[in-house]
Amino acid sequence: VTGLEKEETPISKEITHFVKLICGVAFAFGFIFFLMVYLIQRSWLAALQYMLGIILANVPEGLIVTLTVCMTLSAIQLKKKNCLAKTLQAVETLGSTSCICSDKTGTLTQNQMTVSHLFCNYKIYDKEDHTHVSDPTYAKLCLAACLNLKAVFHHETMDLPIENRKVIGDASESAILRYMESIRSATQTQKDNPKEAEIPFSSAYKYQVTIHRMEATQSYYFVMKGAPEIVVEYCLGIHTEDGVQGMTSQVKRELKANFTKLANMGERVIGYCDMKLPLTSYPLGYKFNTQNRNFPIDDLIFLGAISMMDPPRKDIDKSIALCRQAGIKVVMVTGDHPVTALAISRLCGTITEPTAYDYAFEHHIELVDVPEHIKNQFDAAIVTGDELRKMTVSDLKTTLTTHNELTFARTSPQQKLFIVETYQSLGHVVAVTGDGVNDSPALKRA
Structure with missing residues (x-):
C-alpha cells in the first residue's frame, strides 16, 4: 500500500x-x-x-x-x-466514475453473518436441527469450531443474552461464536482447552491453524479451518459414523459437490479438519514454533464444514440497476467461493446473464470439462484467483472487454489491485468499495 x-x-x-x-x-x-x-x-x-x-x-x-x-x-x-x-x-x-469494483461482505451484503447449515458425515444439517449434537462426528466438528476462533465476547456484555452480546471479531467468526455458544459453551470450551500456538488466516494460503492443550486427554489437539476446497487437500481421511474413512478421489468429489450445494444457496462455507498430536512426539510443555513449523500441517482428518448466510443489503439490486442506467459497470470482487459469489451476484444484480457455471450445473459436469469455445459464448463470467494468477495484463484486458458482467472470486489483495489497475489502463475511472484490510491496496489505487 x-x-x-x-x-x-x-x-x-x-x-x-x-x-x-x-x-x-x-x-x-x-x-x-x-x-x-x-x-x-x-x-x-x-x-x-x-x-x-x-x-x-x-x-x-x-x-x-x-x-x-x-x-x-x-x-x-x-x-x-x-x-x-x-x-x-x-x-x-x-461523478466521473465509469466502473465500480465492490467487495461483497459488508458492502453489497449486510455484514450480519448467521450460521445456516452444518455439514458432516456426508449430510447437511439445518442450524435448528439439534438432534445430532451428541453424534460423535457432529460433536467433533462443534469442538473444532469452538476452539479455532479468534472472536470473543466483550467482557462487559457476558451477562446479556447471547444474541445481544457485543462480539470482538469479524462477521464470520462472530456468527460461529454466537451459534457455538448457544449449543455448547464455546467460551468455556476455550478456557478449558487453552490455545498453545496459532497460524493466523492469510488470503495467500486461505487457512488458519490453532493448537490446543486438551484438558480431558492432557495432550495437544491440532485444528485447521479455511476454504473447504483448500482444507480437503491437506487431509488423508474423513471422520464418519463408522470411523475414519480414507480420502479417495471419489470422496473428494462428493465433498466438493456438497460444498457447491451450500455455496449455491449463497452461503459462505468454512471447512474444518483436525489431528491429535501424539504425546510421544509432542509431550506436554513442547514449544511449538509457527515460523519454522516444528509440527505437521498435512495428513489431517476432515471433520466437516459450517456455512453462513449474509443477506444482501436492502434494495441493493435497485441501486446497481441505477448505476448501470448511468453507464457505470459494477463488478463484484470477493475472496469467497466462486459459486457463493455467483449466487450473491444474482441476488444483487451484478450478474443477470447465464455463465459457464450454469452450463456445468445443467449438464452435471465439472467446470474444467466445459469446452473453451462454450465458455467464450457467455456474456457473463466468474473469474477465480487461480485463473487470474495465470493471466497476463493483455489476457485480463481481453476478459474485461469481452464480458459485460463479471464477478471475481477467491481473490487476494494483490489480485484486487491488479484488477483495478487493469480497468484504469483501459481508460476507466474506477471506484472501489470495501471495508477490509484486504481491500486497502485497491482502495489506495482507486
Whole structure:
C-alpha cells in the first residue's frame, strides 16, 4: 500500500489541460499584439505594456474560487445522502466514475453473518436441527469450531443474552461464536482447552491453524479451518459414523459437490479438519514454533464444514440497476467461493446473464470439462484467483472487454489491485468499495 503512487484526479488533469490551453492562447495573443503595437508605434515600452496587459487579462483568476464553491455545494448535497467527501476533488471524481469494483461482505451484503447449515458425515444439517449434537462426528466438528476462533465476547456484555452480546471479531467468526455458544459453551470450551500456538488466516494460503492443550486427554489437539476446497487437500481421511474413512478421489468429489450445494444457496462455507498430536512426539510443555513449523500441517482428518448466510443489503439490486442506467459497470470482487459469489451476484444484480457455471450445473459436469469455445459464448463470467494468477495484463484486458458482467472470486489483495489497475489502463475511472484490510491496496489505487 505504501509503495503505491497517487494518480491525478480527473478534475486535476482537466484543470492542468485548461491552464495550458489558456496560457498558450494568452502568450500567442500577447506576442501578436506586441508585434502590432511595435510596428505601429515603434515603441518597445508601449508594445511590452500591451503584451503584458493581454497576457494578464487572460489569466482566469476566478477559476479556482468558482470550482471550490461548486464542489463545496456538491459536497453539501452528498452529505445529505450520508456521503462524506474527504477531499473536494473526490466529488468530481465520483461523478466521473465509469466502473465500480465492490467487495461483497459488508458492502453489497449486510455484514450480519448467521450460521445456516452444518455439514458432516456426508449430510447437511439445518442450524435448528439439534438432534445430532451428541453424534460423535457432529460433536467433533462443534469442538473444532469452538476452539479455532479468534472472536470473543466483550467482557462487559457476558451477562446479556447471547444474541445481544457485543462480539470482538469479524462477521464470520462472530456468527460461529454466537451459534457455538448457544449449543455448547464455546467460551468455556476455550478456557478449558487453552490455545498453545496459532497460524493466523492469510488470503495467500486461505487457512488458519490453532493448537490446543486438551484438558480431558492432557495432550495437544491440532485444528485447521479455511476454504473447504483448500482444507480437503491437506487431509488423508474423513471422520464418519463408522470411523475414519480414507480420502479417495471419489470422496473428494462428493465433498466438493456438497460444498457447491451450500455455496449455491449463497452461503459462505468454512471447512474444518483436525489431528491429535501424539504425546510421544509432542509431550506436554513442547514449544511449538509457527515460523519454522516444528509440527505437521498435512495428513489431517476432515471433520466437516459450517456455512453462513449474509443477506444482501436492502434494495441493493435497485441501486446497481441505477448505476448501470448511468453507464457505470459494477463488478463484484470477493475472496469467497466462486459459486457463493455467483449466487450473491444474482441476488444483487451484478450478474443477470447465464455463465459457464450454469452450463456445468445443467449438464452435471465439472467446470474444467466445459469446452473453451462454450465458455467464450457467455456474456457473463466468474473469474477465480487461480485463473487470474495465470493471466497476463493483455489476457485480463481481453476478459474485461469481452464480458459485460463479471464477478471475481477467491481473490487476494494483490489480485484486487491488479484488477483495478487493469480497468484504469483501459481508460476507466474506477471506484472501489470495501471495508477490509484486504481491500486497502485497491482502495489506495482507486
